[in-house]
Amino acid sequence: MPRIFSIASTVAAAAALALAPAAGLSQGVDQTLERINQLQEQAPARQRALNLARNTVVKLNGGLSKYMPAACMFSTGGSGGSCLVSSTAEGFLFRFNGGAPGWQQMGKPPTITTEILISPDGRTVQQLIYNGPAI
Numbered sequence: 001m002p003r004i005f006s007i008a009s010t011v012a013a014a015a016a017l018a019l020a021p022a023a024g025l026s027q028g029v030d031q032t033l034e035r036i037n038q039l040q041e042q043a044p045a046r047q048r049a050l051n052l053a054r055n056t057v058v059k060l061n062g063g064l065s066k067y068m069p070a071a072c073m074f075s076t077g078g079s080g081g082s083c084l085v086s087s088t089a090e091g092f093l094f095r096f097n098g099g100a101p102g103w104q105q106m107g108k109p110p111t112i113t114t115e116i117l118i119s120p121d122g123r124t125v126q127q128l129i130y131n132g133p134a135i
Helices: 007-060
Strands: 084-088 091-099 112-118 125-133
Touching: 007 084, 007 091, 007 112, 007 125
Parallel strands: none
Antiparallel strands: 084 091, 091 112, 112 125
């Protein structure tokens, strides 16, 4: 005997099927949007931290006429790129090489390695962990 479905029950069933995956998808989208918001809120502090780390180390090593940090410390879009080791509640940890002006462009090895921790708001140096011969 053929089954007869009402239009209302067919539409209800289709809607239930359509919404079931959307609930899981919605949760993933919500998590992604939340992470994007976190990154956008953190971006100014991350950029300040990068600038403070770079400028602090340049001064420690005699100024730009004697010392140039790796190119990643001049990155604005990624705020530290490969030089940013971690970003935690303790702050921003940067590790990077440096040397005489032009060392990187001329393909010379770095002479100094630095590891520095900047506060989570990007405004203070928490700790200069290492600033010495290249590792």
